[in-house]
Amino acid sequence: MDHPVSISIVRYIVVLPLIGAAINFLAGAWLQKTFGKRIISVLGCGVVALAFLLAVREFFAMLALAPDSRFMLDSLWPWIHYGGLDIDIAFWLDPLSMVMTLVVTGVGGLIHIYSTGYMHEDESYWRFFGWLNLFTFAMLVLVLGDNLWLMFVGWEGVGLCSFALIGFWYKVYPNTTAGNKAFIVNRIGDLAFVIALYSLFAALGAVGHPTLVTREVAKYAPMLAGMPGYLGMTMVTFVTLMMFAGATGKSAQIPLYVWLPDAMAGPTPVSALIHAATMVTAGVYMVARMNFMFVMAPATMTVVAVVGGLTALFAATIGIAQNDIKKVLAYSTVSQLGYMFAGLGVGAFTAGVFHLMTHAFFKACLFLGAGSVIHSMGGEQDMRKMGGLRHHMPITFATFLAATLAISGVPPFAGFMSKDEIIWQAFAHGHTVVWGMLMVGAGITVFYMFRQVYMTFFGDFRGTHEQEHHLHESPPSIAYVLVVLGLLSVFGGLVKIPDFIATFKPFETFLEPVFSSPLTRQVVESGIHSRGTEAALGFVTFTMVVLGWLVADLMYRQKTIDPERFSAAFGGVPYNWVLNKYFVDEFYDFTVVRPYLAMTRALAWFDLHVIDGVVNLVATVTVLVAWLSGLFDSYVVDGLVNAASLVTLDVGGRLRKLQTGSINGYLYGILAAVMVILLVRAMLRV
Amino acid sequence: MSGAVGLDHYLVLSLIIFTLGMFTVLTRRNAIGILMGVELILNSANINYLAFAYYGGARYDGQIFAIFVIMLAAAEAVIGLAVVLAIYQNFRTIDVGATENLSG
């Protein structure tokens, strides 16, 4: 680990998509006009595909290395070497980032190809691919950055792209609002994240090793043990908590998940790529990346586990009642991310990352399937208007079903391998409550997924006639991608099989070096190791799955149970809450957004009328004083005169007309002044 | 010789005259009247000069000063009257206060 092999090829993996983006943004419009959309497609997909190939090449290069020296550094140029910071523009390739890179470029590439079909009608085709490429670039920077600031560059960069792509159809106002919501909510998380970085940097500085280069941090983090932090926590706890808070923003966990469902406003490929397969998993990746610090803070680990579990369950319940085909998937994504965090939280880092990967496969497949459905439904997203589509679009149906089985955790599909592992580890590490939540969540997941399948593909068509007439299987560019992803959802999990079935886990061994810090090892090893229990619990989980499927089947295929009965239960209150996502959005709106806006208006008023008011007041007062002194000169003194002349009854002086204006007044002025002077002097003397 | 007239008597006298002059100046609204007041003031000063000169035993500075003062007072009066007359000649009225062109 201390002597990383320096190689100069990682940079190309990163740069290729950037080149694609640059060309698209600078010349895309012109290219598209002159050479047609094909060239854009070739360019957009080409760069990513190429990046994928390079990644694969690196992958094998890495396998060729000895397990504990599988670290590759590619340093470009010094970035910030001031104020104690010494960080470069450099990329760091290790097994973990390797996996991520493969997923990003692989799944990402597939989605690029899919988009060529899906977005074909759009006039600003070039813009779409520009952003898609830029996203890939940002995501790779996030994954490969060798220091936390570079990671943060990617972290915000993907946020930017997500913002732009959610609002891709910006002519529809709500879309742009969704984009803003996503970006701002993410910024809240980012705030926590940067605070984590600041305090981490300060703390490391305090122990004499100011650095934010990840591997350096890993080396010196143990020195922070026991250092007091802020808010009464230890430094490590504070930092890790803040990092996790950042993760909840990016990875849509409670309490910051609210942006993700709205993000479905974007084109479906975007939802698939950014809001399911890659970006939202950035938080998971980050926690895994920083595992050596999280394990130092048991409290944080518990928080991660519990929040993960809660989110998994909570989001799943919301998923039950959604009728928008994409919204269901959105909440399921939130829920699945919850599983990953739960995994990390209990100490099963590998499992978490593993689920990240498999989820990328099947959730991408699901979204793209949904996209294909929407495509042939002419933009319709409401499942209540669908039905019986399996006859019209068999490929979509097959792949969608495969992915559904995968997410449901039906052996031997990919989802089973990862999810079951997580649930078991939760139990094994003694987090029984979390385990419970995950169990129930698993059941519900199966229910809403099959509900979706049945509503969409079974029964008979409930849409309009021209829609029915229009129904068709999607073009090859879409279909092939679905097939590939479908296959991945089926077999993608075979790289790590639960112990109670067989001892085959190359994935885990591959990631071993990343989670090799002694403390991490200890945490991972801890917990019970009993194949018996594992098998038993695996069976329990499976029964949950079957149960969930059964209910869905009865309700939405055989229609022997009427869903209304449930929705009407307890006066429909629980259903109503679920349907309205527990009114969380409304809650935030009333507690945060509106008060803030009111406050800004108040401040602006204050600025205009009080602060500036004071300024103007000073001016006014000065002028007023001047005016008064003028009055004094011309009238008051004169008035004195008249008074005096009345006293002296100088009638003659009044009759005789030789008046002298205000001269007397002036003289009075002098006299008064002399008096004042004498007075002042008297005061000065005593 | 307690009854004898001394410096103090002159000073008090001049002070009284000065005050009277000041009072006149301040209360008259009549240019001529004010000029008279000024004369009083000047003369009070003259008394001082003479008194100081006489009792101070200095050279004739005081007396000379007094003579100059008298002379200049005359000159001033002349110019004052000239101005007043000019006003009268040009405008057939000598009401300055009524149309107060210059004020504030």
Add this chain to the structure above:
Amino acid sequence: MSHALTLITFIPVAAMVIILSLPPALKDGAKWISAVAAGLQLLIALWIFHHFDTTTTAAQFVDKFAWMPTYHISYFMGVDGISVSMVLLTALICFISVFASFGINRAEKAYYALLMMLDAGMMGVFVSLDFFLFYIFWEVMLLPMYFLIGVWGGPRREYAAIKFFLYTLLGSVLILLAMLGLYFYGAQNTFDMTVLAANASHYTIGFQRVVWIALFIGFAIKIPAFPFHTWLPDAHVEAPTAISVILAGVLLKMGTYGILRVNFAILPAATHELAWLFLGVIGTINIVYGAMCAMAQTDYKKLIAYSSISHMGYVMLGIASFTAAGIDGAVLQMFNHGTITAMLFILVGVIYDRAHHREIAGFGGLAQQMPIYAGMTGFAFFAGMGLPGLSAFISEVLVLIGAWQTYPLMTVFAAATAILTAGYLLWTYQRIYLGPFNEKYKGFADLSFREGFTLVPLAIIVLILGVYPHAILGLLDTSLAHLNQVVLSTPASAIALLH
């Protein structure tokens, strides 16, 4: 070029004279003459930038001769790490703003002459190391500003112009008094800033406090720091585009520059004592308060003005942190704020020239009509939000890293403002450029070549400094580290004992 600084300062003056002596027939020549002058200036600035020795803290390119020996006033020009970046910025912004002024079509000769005078004044402030000279330039720059706002400005221009003039004059007279105080009660009677700084320890702490605060008010009005900021929105709203660009791009920097050059270098003890309150707290207030006020604005330009107030807060917070990171970041932030805010004001001007109003609510969906413009605005907005990879990110991160080590709580507020900033900028962007297109603006031309020419260089700089900040930071670091050391190494108590 042995007199580079004199040249760079007085080339505009020469241009001014030429312009004024132009026959009316050739009045279109005015713009080109000023363009050439600004161009030359920029070249010299680049030459200085290239030949600047980053290893020393001493003044470089020195130009010095006695001016009024009896009062130890000398003509003393020189740049060090603190000022060299500002010289570059000034030359750049002036060059840009000359081209941004080409739309002016009334009394061009007067306009460009005044513009050149303003240019010279600003440049002079940054290059003069004699306090008297500094003050002369500091005030000279007010006059053209008054006329440029007052004659070529918007409807309430008279109010804005006189307000700006009075407010800033109030500040500068305080500086004058402080300057005289430093002159008479120092180790020796001199206006030479380097000497004054060398004998800093000579002033009693009480004296330092008073002078420090007087100077601070003087400079704070320029920054502008809360609560002295209210002249800025008015001035910006009324000023013509190019003048807003200069105002935001360069003028505001003078305040913070002055604080570094005078308060820090010459009154370290008082700085050490008072900075946390006057720079730290007020800076934080600037950041948060400016952002919140911006959120509520309905006038596009006023919104940008408030955002610029907010961003200047980072500079204050950074220099108050007394850490290498913070102070480096602060000066870098000065530079970045210059480029980014200049872009923003040019962009506002673009739409104002076409629509003749700036009511945010009145726009909508402009992205469809003017895609390039919308794209450029998006770029500038995200730069303003401190998006990583763009220049402002580096400076804000450095500032906050530094500030966190000194004032964690303030830093949390400052960092949290990133959210508010995103809030108002995105909301504005959405309301003006996105959503359904407002047919009223059909037929608006997209960015003209001239407008593009003013924007693109800035954009490129923003981009480059985002990934290679060393270009500027390299200039600053040595001098600033030294300055910071000076302040930290003079604890107020020691001074107090000294006298």
Add this chain to the structure above:
Amino acid sequence: MDLGNYASLAHFGPELVLGGGILLLVILDLLMADKRRLGDIALLIAVVALLLIAMEPVTPGAWLFHRMLVFDSFAIFFRALIALAAIVAIWMSIGSEEVLGCDQGEYYAILLASTFAMFLMAESANLLMAYLALEFVSLTSYILTGFLRHNRRSLEAALKYLIYGGVASGTMIYGMSWIFGITGSLDFTVINHALTTPGALPVLAVFISLVLILAGMGYKVASVPFHMWAPDVYQGAPIPITTFLAIGSKAAGFALLTRFFFPALSSLTAAGNWQALKGVDWPELLLFICMITMTLGNLAALQQSNMKRLLAYSSIAQAGYALMGFVVLSNDGIRAMLFYLFAYYVMDAGAFLVVMIVANSTGREDIDAYRGLAWRGGIVPAVALTIFLFSLTGIPLTIGFIGKFYLFAAVIRGRFYLLAIVGVLNSVVSLYYYMRPIKTMFLDTPNGDEGAVTVDFWNYGLMGVLACATIVLGLYWAPVLAFATRSMHFFTGPV
């Protein structure tokens, strides 16, 4: 040394020239057909006088006419200043429409007489001489003020000036009589000796008499509370005369004030500071007066809509600034005051000149007459006036700033912090009304009813000279400073 009557004439050249000139003018007035030429002749005389002053050697100083007058560099400074004021006034008179209507011979004769009197004021070393000179100035000023016989304002102003002046000088000599009584002499040096020699000093009496004397001198420099005549007179008098009073008579007043309060009443310490009489705290009094003067002057000026009146109040405020140099009781202060008086001469003369130019062609003096001046052909006067007003405000690149700079320097050095604050705040306030004409000239657009502004060659010339002087001396003021430094020495011979 104490020169007798004949010996004195050697140092009396300028005065003699003026005296002869006056007679010459009176005679020529009878002989010459074209009275226009008289102006030129008067100008010539004034110039000659100035040259003679310039040629005067810098001696340690001497008494003239048996200690009636004193001849020293201080006197040279003020005589030079006054001569310059006279030259400007005459020059303006030649180009002034209002003056052309009057009797040229008398006018210029009296103008020169007034100049002569002011010379004496600057030189007088004796209370009697001081009084005579002051009255002489007053009498001539009354006449000049009321010179426009057909203009009610002019006459009314004259009357006010006269009555007011009468009272003031009366009060003054009453105070002088007390000083005479206490010290037994009218000679400044003797007075100084008598007052500073240890022994029982009737403090209150001295103070009261100083207050009374201040009435007379303060009225010449138009300092609050003896300022109220100024606005009316400045507004009523013909503009050249206003200028002459504003710069010449003010300068003379300062000369007398300084000579009386410093050499006669105080003693110079080694450190270059002046030590006032023990117990007689006129410095506090003047400090107070100084602050009030600048503040009231500025505040009142804020209100004015007539340029002459605005400049009148501004000149009151300017007197206040100059007094700042007076009250700090140091040679620095005196130098600063001298410098400032010179600066004030340049810029105020310029401002009044522009006012006259506008009045000549439009016949108006109110600010509205300047509306859009820059955009209706009057760009040059507009710019010139801007320069002068900025200078009066004290903005750099102008001599006005340098003047203020030295004043504040003296104040800060003397640790009069309150005074410093009041001073700077005043200059901020003053900016507001100095900017009003500028705003009107540049920011407002003409209505069209203001009429065109034309400038004849001679006025152009003078305006150019003054404007350039304002700028150039603002950049290189060493000569002026040297002159002021040279001039801050008073001759106080043996008792």
